[in-house]
Amino acid sequence: MLSREEFIRNSLEINLFFQRIIKEHLFLIETNLQAPEAEYIAEASRLKRNFEQLLSETVNYARRISLSRAALNSNEFVTPYTLRTERLTSQLTGANIDTEITRRELDLLNSQDYYYTKQLENNVQNLNARTLDYLEEVIAFQMRLMNLVSRCEIFITLYDELLEHLTQETEYYRETLRNLQNRRMPERTLCVKLNFWNNIMGEHAQFIDGMLDPTEKNLKETARMFAERFEILVERCIREAEREILQRSLTTTDKIRGFKRAATEGLLDCEIKSIIPPLLADHVLREANHYFRILRERIS
Template identity: 25%
Template sequence: MNGFVTRSLDEIRFWSRIMKEHSLFLRLGFRCEDTQLIQEANQFYSIFEQIEAKSHAFTANADPRQIEAFNAEVHNAASHIWVFKRKVLGLILSCKLPGANNFPLLVDHTSREANYFRNRLAELNSGQLEPIHDAIIDENVFFLKIMADHAKFIGHLLDPSERKLVDQAREFSHDFDQLLWQAQDLSSMRPQSQTGPLLSQFLDQNRVSVASLRDFKKTARDLIEACRIKSIIHPLLADHVYREAERFLEIIEMFESSLTRNAPPDLSDWH
């Protein structure tokens, strides 16, 4: 089994679905008169739907050269959707889309994920993944910010009358802001902070908090799907943020396993 192939396909299968769903969520937030933006969002939905389908047509035994070419193709698509998202953010922040329903932070959030995706594909094709101790900090800084954002979005998209759930979302937002600042502090102390005991405690603390948020998201998703709570959260968005928490947990567990073995992760570890 080729680690480069399995890792590349895993990244593309996960993130192409995320990019496809971003296209849908952005489209739903545009005004009916924003026909050009709606058309562009629909085009990106179609592009990433095709990429997702193509990724599932490959197997772990695929020719690495084919996968390298596929990675480059997907990198190009991810770069284009990143440009689109930044353009939309600029329009919102310059008050050119009054009345639209996409939060600026949400658009920025989706653009950060597109940038993460394209950077990972570039790293895979160059064969230059980060050393494990750097990857532990950088992945956590990225995903802790994503989780903090999710808590804020949930809190703002629940109906204000859902006071208990809104309070829980705010508590998660506060907790993950704190975890993010801790991660940024650990990052600024590099390389001295990259000791086994410190990184192990860092991962353990984050894993507990992410698991708790994941469970909250799962409960919210199930309640939304059963129409048992009041919100303007699309059921697919509820599942979307749940899957990203699951992804973060898998990454943390992979890092913990690598620290326990005292060895760098193989390319095939993340699948």
């Protein structure tokens, strides 16, 4: 059973990370649907705004407590590139992004007031409940899109596997929040935890490969190499000793972080030919930062 302080801190850290991830998933859907699908574009935009409002509220609450130094320093909530990639991607797509939230998040390191009150606990529980309600809407919406795509009734410039990838992350977040509402952390085996994130990292590499211009041969080769390495990690999880698989996962994740960081910088400087929005590069970098922090804490 989590204490009040643990419940508040864990809830806010999970929400700071995943609410931004989910709103960016919705931004991706919004900007990749075609003009005839105005109804679905509007739905993606509405759900995105819902998660922006939730994230804004989470940032307000996070300013009242002491977030873990490891989480704050990991660059999993925002990176030094997030604000710039938001502005550039919004400019390139014409879709709105609330960059004020990012500016406020960048100031979280300066939070000084630590109040784990009963009122704050109630507020966070309510925040979690509303987030869960919206997650149900997002999952239903994404499942509906996948069904329509599979029947060739709509066209979207996202891979079927990418839509499934977004849904898996949403479901993972939903499961985590449901457990937190019951004052406990999810009970997942080591391989379940590692395989989820190693799968995510491997699929990121596949998507990057598929979205790079054919002339970017070296970058595409590196992306394929990472996809293969993470696939091997998933296959070996049960067979290898815990310490060994953790260390392999940590090393490979650290390397793909460097690859994603360089890709984000290259896209911002217009040095890479691709159909990757700059914000998507920053998005997958944050996910790698999050996973790297989880692995490092598990090993230490």
